[in-house]
Amino acid sequence: MQADKKSEPYKNYDTDFLATPETGPSMIMPNQLTSTPPKRFLRLIIWIASIACLFVLIGGVLVHRKISTPVQMELYPVMIEIPKGSSLQAVTGLLYEKKAISSPLLFRMLMILSGGEHSIKTGEYTFNKPLTMTETISKILNGRYEYEPVRLTIREGENAHEIARAINAKFPRFLEHDVYNLIRDKEGRLFPETYIFAPFATTDEILKTIEGEFVKRIATFTVAIASSTKTEQEILTIASILEREVPQKADMKIVSGIIQNRLAKGMPLQMDSTLGFITGKASLQLVTEDLKIESPYNTYVNKGLPPGPIGNPGDVAIEAALNPDTNNYLFFLSDKNGSNHYAVTYTEHLKNRRLYLGK
Numbered sequence: 500m501q502a503d504k505k506s507e508p509y510k511n512y513d514t515d516f517l518a519t520p521e522t523g524p525s526m527i528m529p530n531q532l533t534s535t536p537p538k539r540f541l542r543l544i545i546w547i548a549s550i551a552c553l554f555v556l557i558g559g560v561l562v563h564r565k566i567s568t569p570v571q572m573e574l575y576p577v578m579i580e581i582p583k584g585s586s587l588q589a590v591t592g593l594l595y596e597k598k599a600i601s602s603p604l605l606f607r608m609l610m611i612l613s614g615g616e617h618s619i620k621t622g623e624y625t626f627n628k629p630l631t632m633t634e635t636i637s638k639i640l641n642g643r644y645e646y647e648p649v650r651l652t653i654r655e656g657e658n659a660h661e662i663a664r665a666i667n668a669k670f671p672r673f674l675e676h677d678v679y680n681l682i683r684d685k686e687g688r689l690f691p692e693t694y695i696f697a698p699f700a701t702t703d704e705i706l707k708t709i710e711g712e713f714v715k716r717i718a719t720f721t722v723a724i725a726s727s728t729k730t731e732q733e734i735l736t737i738a739s740i741l742e743r744e745v746p747q748k749a750d751m752k753i754v755s756g757i758i759q760n761r762l763a764k765g766m767p768l769q770m771d772s773t774l775g776f777i778t779g780k781a782s783l784q785l786v787t788e789d790l791k792i793e794s795p796y797n798t799y800v801n802k803g804l805p806p807g808p809i810g811n812p813g814d815v816a817i818e819a820a821l822n823p824d825t826n827n828y829l830f831f832l833s834d835k836n837g838s839n840h841y842a843v844t845y846t847e848h849l850k851n852r853r854l855y856l857g858k
Contacts, residue, residue, distance in 0.1 A: 565602050566609070569629035572598050580623040580699060581639065587616040590639070600632055609633070615640045623699035648695045653709070655691040655813040656742030658776065659683050662811070666705065673702055681706060687735040687808025688713045716814065723821045736804050737820040738812035743772030746837035751819035753841065756826045766829070768798040776809035782833075832856065 579597050581590055591607050594600045609632065610616045620642035627645060630638065637643070651669050653662055663679035681702060682689060690713035696705060717724075717731070724731050737758055741751045761768055771782035773796050774789050790797075796805040812820075828841040830848035834855040842848040852858045 565605055566632050568601075569631050570599060570601050570635070571629045572626060575627055577626040578623055579626065581619065581621045583621045585619065585621060587611075587619070590619055594635065599626060599630070599635055602632070606632060606636070609636060613640075622697065644697060646698050649698050649700070650693055650695055651705070652693045653689060653691045653811065655816065656739065656810040657691065658810040659686050659689070660779075662689055666702075669696075670698075670700070670705075678702065685710065687732075687739055687811055689811045690716050691811055691813045717817075719814075720817055720821060727821060732807065733804055734817065734820045735808045735812060738816035739808035739810040740768070740770055740772055741816045741819055742810050742812045743775065744770055744833070745839065746833055747839065748815045750839045751816055752822060752824040753826060753828070754831060754839070755819045755823035757828045757831055757841070759823045760827070760829055762803065764829075765802060767800065767802050768804070770798045773798040773805050773809055776805075 577597060577599070579593065579599060581593065585593070587607060587610055591600070591603045591610075594606065595603045600606045607616075613636065615636065619639050622642065622644055623646060624638065624643075625645040625647070638645075649669050651665060653665065657665070659679055659682045662682060663675045666678050667673055667675040685706075689709050692709075692712055694705075694708055694712075696708070720734075724734055727734065729737075737755060740758065741754055745751050745754050758768060771785055774785055774792065775781060777792055777794050777796050778785070778789055780789065790799045793800075795801060796809065798805060826841075827843050830842040830845065830851075831839050832848070832851055832855065833839050838855075840851045840855055842851055
């Protein structure tokens with residue numbers, strides 16, 4: 500009979516094999532399938548991210564400071580003119596040169612981001628105080644020029660020579676002779692008024708405004724002119740004579756009646772103002788030789804109206820030319836105080852000359 504073997508304790512060979520391999524490869528447990536990056540690598544990532552955030556933060560602070568800090572220029576007020584057709588690059592260079600902005604790169608970026616690179620309003624800008632970059636951008640995109648406006652006054656009756664002189668006085672860069680050549684053919688249609696312009700206005704802009712005012716004002720007389728026996732040009736010519744001949748507006752319709760009476764009788768108008776248009780002289784400066792000047796504007800030798808206006812009339816004179824007073828006068832004169840004296844006959848007129856002018 501076989502002797503009983505000494506019983507051995509139970510062993511789990513599978514577990515032992517996995518836990519303490521004797522030979523060959525060991526089995527991999529499921530929780531060992533995912534690897535974890537080393538702590539040193541994680542610390543590197545966190546450090547880089549922190550540095551990046553710091554740089555972004557610092558950059559943001561610096562950009563905000565550039566944008567929100569007013570830029571101090573040397574002396575105020577400062578005039579900066581942005582020419583027509585200027586590119587964003589040209590405008591940026593101009594503003595930086597004048598010290599209106601502190602960072603050309605940032606200015607261009609903000610202009611592009613705002614969609615304003617093609618919306619810059621050209622013209623002459625006045626900087627009266629330090630502005631932030633955003634304020635400067637808003638200024639040139641909205642055309643806030645902040646200039647001292649130029650007031651140009653054209654007085655009733657002034658002719659093209661006088662108006663050219665007035666424009667030159669307000670805008671010295673426009674030569675009087677050049678301005679006169681532009682407006683000489685517009686006599687009678689440069690409406691008397693006080694106009695307000697930007698100091699950088701062009702002659703085209705000035706004349707367009709003045710002529711536009713004439714179109715607007717003459718439109719109020721359209722019906723009256725259409726029903727008149729005279730053309731618009733003839734009405735303006737009579738009105739321009741009234742402006743130069745009659746000091747008091749209340750007398751204009753009376754003198755307009757005298758003009759109608761003389762025209763109806765085929766008499767020369769004999770208006771000193773028409774000679775003044777030729778010679779540049781005032782009535783009391785005229786001499787006998789002036790009465791003989793050969794010119795279609797000489798109403799001492801030519802019958803009828805002169806070929807065109809001798810000045811630029813206002814509303815009252817145009818109204819008087821359209822609605823002359825009905826009277827029998829054929830002569831009048833203005834004394835040294837600006838009062839008018841009328842006469843039906845030449846004899847009466849000579850008497851008035853002795854009484855009021857000492858002639």
